[in-house]
Each structure stands twice: as structure tokens, then as C-alpha cells.
């Protein structure tokens with residue numbers, strides 16, 4: 001009797017001790033939780049052992065102790081399950097936090113590239129900056145004075161015609177500029193010589209779009225006005241430009257031409273960038289390709305801009321950036337510059 005009573009007390013004691021341990025156990029470490037489960041509920045676990053010893057509990061105590069034992073087992077099972085759930089929620093939260101998973105494959109970042117027109121414009125700008133030219137910009141929507149009249153275009157010059165010029169609706173005085181010479185008029189109106197400037201920018205002409213022409217294109221025009229500026233200065237400057245842009249082997253030649261705002265006027269050719277002058281399809285077997293228009297600023301233009309044409313002379317030149325880029329990269333269709341096909345643009349990735 002005594003013996004069985006003490007067994008019962010020992011049993012209850014053990015249950016209470018183990019219960020306290022189960023209740024106080026805390027961990028979010030999955031391995032620790034598993035060790036705890038094995039220690040309590042494994043094949044040789046503390047609770048499992050209690051069930052083995054339960055056989056020896058006298059019949060009249062079985063009900064009470066059995067209940068306690070079952071409650072302890074449920075308690076331990078619940079604890080394990082609850083801690084495992086907590087641990088996996090914690091793991092998810094940790095992953096969501098800004099802890100990068102270094103084992104993930106890297107995101108592919110597509111590098112952008114400059115448009116060939118921007119690349120060539122920047123090159124032209126920098127070639128002229130090295131000999132003291134500053135950059136000037138002006139509006140793309142211009143009035144007749146800056147685009148034509150100040151530049152000595154006679155009243156009925158065909159370039160003012162609807163065929164070449166886009167007029168802003170119902171105001172024939174306002175146009176989309178057809179060249180960036182308009183910017184140079186603005187510069188001369190506001191500055192006394194010496195003037196040494198280039199004007200890069202977008203220009204507009206009412207032309208049918210083809211491989212050789214577009215209604216929007218880009219120009220860089222240059223202007224140098226000072227005392228004693230001569231045609232020799234013009235030639236030397238443009239010769240320097242051609243060699244910097246197309247390589248030191250490049251030859252230049254000047255052909256007489258006509259522009260209302262320059263007198264004398266010329267067009268400059270360079271030796272063909274593809275065959276070097278021996279003749280190919282690009283230069284139509286002439287060995288030369290046209291690159292720009294130029295000339296000595298007409299005294300009327302200087303006077304129109306309040307610059308004393310008796311004291312000062314100047315030269316001007318203008319080129320299409322598309323044309324320079326086409327020659328440099330051997331592109332035979334100007335439309336490629338405007339279509340923005342990435343297969344075309346990607347080829348300029350490595351160039352700044």
C-alpha cells in the first residue's frame with residue numbers, strides 16, 4: 001500500500017517536472033525543436049517512458065494519472081507543432097526582409113547605348129571645342145527673319161517655297177527652322193566679334209522620306225567672324241575637322257557652289273571613307289563624297305545683324321549629322337537613324 005502510494009507520488013512528481021520543462025521550452029531553431037521532441041516523445045523519451053511506467057500504477061490511480069499523462073503528451077505535441085510553425089514563419093519573414101539570397105541567379109540588366117546621331121554630334125562638338133568654338137542653341141520654331149530674311153534670302157527664293165519649308169498653320173511668318181543658320185543670326189545680333197560658335201540642332205524640311213532624305217534631320221553649323229578672316233582660314237579649319245573626324249589620311253577638296261548667305265560659297269568633299277579614293281559604289285567611283293556647304297559670310301548678313309561688314313569678315317559652314325554618321329559608319333539608308341530598331345542601335349553600345 002505504502003509502496004503503491006509512493007509510486008503514485010513519484011509519478012505525479014515526474015509528470016509535473018516534465019510539464020514545467022515542456023511549458024518553459026522556447027526555441028525557433030528547427031534542430032533544437034526536433035531534439036526537444038525526441039527528448040520528450042521519442043522512443044526513449046521522457047514522456048514515452050512515463051507511459052511505460054504507467055503499467056505499474058495501481059488500478060484505482062490509473063484514471064487520474066492516465067488523464068494527467070495524456071494531457072502532458074498533448075501539451076508536448078502542441079508545443080512542438082506550435083514552435084515549428086513559428087520557426088517557419090520567422091524563416092519566411094527573414095527571407096522577405098532585405099537579406100539577399102546570394103544563390104539566386106543574377107537579374108540580367110540590358111545596357112543602353114547612345115544613338116549614333118548623338119555620338120557623332122558629340123564628336124563634332126568636341127573637335128570644334130578644341131579650337132575655341134562655343135556651342136549655341138536656338139528655337140526649332142523660327143520666324144521668317146531669322147530663318148530667311150536676315151540670311152539674305154531674296155523675297156521669292158525657292159527655299160521659302162511650300163515645298164521646302166513647314167509653315168506653322170495660318171502664320172506664314174512662323175516656320176519650323178530649315179537650318180541652324182538661324183541660331184547664328186541670333187548669336188550675331190547679340191554679340192560683337194570675335195564670334196566663334198557652332199550650332200548643333202534638329203531641322204525640318206518638307207521632303208519625301210527615302211534612303212537619302214528625311215523631313216527631320218540634324219545639323220551642325222559653324223560661324224567665325226573677326227577682323228581679317230579669310231577663305232584660307234575656312235579651308236584650314238575644315239581640313240582640320242575632316243582629318244579629326246575621318247582620320248589623318250583624309251583628303252579634302254572644295255567645289256564652287258551657291259548659298260544666299262555666303263559669297264563666295266563652296267561645297268567640301270572628302271576622299272571616300274570606304275575606298276580611300278580609289279573608287280567604289282559609295283562614292284559612285286569618283287573617289288570623293290560631299291560632306292558640307294560653306295563660304296564667306298555675305299556682307300549683307302553681317303549688316304543685317306548689326307555687325308560692321310567694313311571692319312569684319314567671317315566664314316560659315318553647315319553639315320548634316322546624319323550624313324557624317326552615314327559616312328563614318330557606312331550606313332546606306334538614313335531611315336535607320338529614325339526607326340530606333342534596337343538591332344541597329346545595339347551596334348553602337350561600345351561607343352561613347
Ligand code: PHE
Pocket residue numbers: 178179180181221259262293294295316317318319
Ligand atoms: N545652311 C546651309 C544648309 O542648310 C549650310 C551652309 C551653312 C552653307 C553655312 C554655307 C554656309 O544647307
